[in-house]
Amino acid sequence: MLKLTLNKPLLKYLLPPVAALIAIPVLFTSVFFYNEAGYMTHVRTIFGDEKIVDDVGYSTKWFGRATAWKKAVSVQSVLVIDKDDSNPENDALGATIEAFPIVFLGNVDAKVESSARFRLPSGPAFLTIAQEYRNPDNFIRTALLPAIKETLQATASLMTADDYYAGARSEFAAEFENQLNEGLYLIKRREVRGPRGDIPQQTAILQSGTQQGSFGSNTGSQYVTEKVVDSKNIPIRKQQQFRKFGVEVVEARITNTDPNPQYKQRMVKVQQALAELAVARQNRLKEEEEKRLVTARGEKEVEAKRQETLRDQIERTTQAETEKQLAVINAERERRRAEIEKQTAELLRDKAATTAQATTITADAEAHAREATIKADGALQSKLDALVEINKVWAQAAAQAPVPSVMMGGGQSGATGRQDELSQFMSVLAAKSARDLAIDLKVVK
Numbered sequence: 001m002l003k004l005t006l007n008k009p010l011l012k013y014l015l016p017p018v019a020a021l022i023a024i025p026v027l028f029t030s031v032f033f034y035n036e037a038g039y040m041t042h043v044r045t046i047f048g049d050e051k052i053v054d055d056v057g058y059s060t061k062w063f064g065r066a067t068a069w070k071k072a073v074s075v076q077s078v079l080v081i082d083k084d085d086s087n088p089e090n091d092a093l094g095a096t097i098e099a100f101p102i103v104f105l106g107n108v109d110a111k112v113e114s115s116a117r118f119r120l121p122s123g124p125a126f127l128t129i130a131q132e133y134r135n136p137d138n139f140i141r142t143a144l145l146p147a148i149k150e151t152l153q154a155t156a157s158l159m160t161a162d163d164y165y166a167g168a169r170s171e172f173a174a175e176f177e178n179q180l181n182e183g184l185y186l187i188k189r190r191e192v193r194g195p196r197g198d199i200p201q202q203t204a205i206l207q208s209g210t211q212q213g214s215f216g217s218n219t220g221s222q223y224v225t226e227k228v229v230d231s232k233n234i235p236i237r238k239q240q241q242f243r244k245f246g247v248e249v250v251e252a253r254i255t256n257t258d259p260n261p262q263y264k265q266r267m268v269k270v271q272q273a274l275a276e277l278a279v280a281r282q283n284r285l286k287e288e289e290e291k292r293l294v295t296a297r298g299e300k301e302v303e304a305k306r307q308e309t310l311r312d313q314i315e316r317t318t319q320a321e322t323e324k325q326l327a328v329i330n331a332e333r334e335r336r337r338a339e340i341e342k343q344t345a346e347l348l349r350d351k352a353a354t355t356a357q358a359t360t361i362t363a364d365a366e367a368h369a370r371e372a373t374i375k376a377d378g379a380l381q382s383k384l385d386a387l388v389e390i391n392k393v394w395a396q397a398a399a400q401a402p403v404p405s406v407m408m409g410g411g412q413s414g415a416t417g418r419q420d421e422l423s424q425f426m427s428v429l430a431a432k433s434a435r436d437l438a439i440d441l442k443v444v445k
Contacts, residue, residue, distance in 0.1 A: 032058050033066045042067045042130035075144050076115040095140045102153050108161040108263050113256035121246035129245050143242045151180045177252035183237030186228040
């Protein structure tokens with residue numbers, strides 16, 4: 001068996017440094033702590049002092065306790081909890097809980113997924129919260145979660161599930177955030193009775209504030225939810241308790257709503273009815289559109305014919321106007337031509353008149369000259385010349401006259417020859433010419 005022998009002088013020198021090395025970390029963690037960004041730390045020292053550390057970095061706690069609080073706490077509810085979450089209910093970062101049921105107006109229950117974020121105050125107000133609730137878990141469990149549940153239920157009491165799914169989701173989320181921040185509305189329900197025998201409309205989508213236990217009622221009455229108001233007609237609110245500590249609501253959201261199975265089946269029927277209604281409406285719209293299409297086509301054809309007729313009228317009118325203008329232009333041209341011809345005729349007439357006057361003057365002069373000549377010798381020479389020319393013509397004609405092949409004659413005493421006949425004929429012609437020319441053939445002795 002081996003025996004360990006210790007060198008006592010060496011051990012005497014080694015123990016103080018080893019003890020110091022062990023004591024330093026312990027003393028450091030007992031005296032100092034580190035405050036993370038986004039956190040505030042509530043410190044309680046062994047001397048009985050309390051303080052709030054808001055700055056990032058190391059600070060002293062003097063062997064006391066330091067509880068870290070997140071400056072902004074998130075609380076959310078989900079339908080299914082993540083199994084991988086080691087602390088699903090709540091932690092220093094906030095809380096994640098399973099969605100709890102709410103009841104809409106009309107006794108329709110549903111589970112709601114929500115998310116809310118709160119900002120804690122600083123300074124003395126935060127110290128009051130830390131003293132009141134001691135740790136973030138207690139604050140979330142006893143202050144925030146009950147407020148969220150109460151606010152969700154109060155908001156659900158303002159409307160029916162039909163209103164919610166008919167388009168009031170944004171209103172529901174807005175009312176949830178408003179009541180979570182400003183306080184809960186005090187509400188009351190009252191029965192409104194209609195005329196006797198008045199039967200409400202049978203529908204799955206009821207009006208806001210009506211009873212929705214069934215699709216309708218034959219009692220002729222309905223329940224209306226109203227907000228309680230004061231003498232100034234301002235709604236009376238119940239203040240949120242956490243708001244008294246200066247906690248602010250940063251945001252509040254409604255992410256999902258899951259109603260009960262009975263309501264889901266009802267919604268399926270409503271959706272089917274709405275789908276059939278939409279199909280019928282679309283068919284009606286289709287028929288109306290087809291009617292409009294037929295009407296539009298008829299109007300198009302009528303308009304086309306009217307435009308074609310109008311075009312023909314315009315063409316005929318334009319053509320007639322053109323012909324009229326052409327006729328006017330032709331008439332104007334003919335008028336101008338007539339004026340030119342008239343002017344030309346007047347010029348020719350004047351010229352002819354001038355020529356006639358000149359000819360008349362010349363003829364008068366010649367006639368006057370001939371008359372003077374005739375008066376001088378009786379125009380004997382002219383008459384003789386004319387007589388000679390006449391006799392020449394007749395002589396030529398007699399010379400060229402054919403001789404007849406058969407001679408018809410009378411008795412012996414009256415027989416004459418061809419020469420005698422011509423001589424007698426020429427004598428007669430000479431006498432006639434002389435008489436016509438008024439020539440006196442007698443020889444004046």
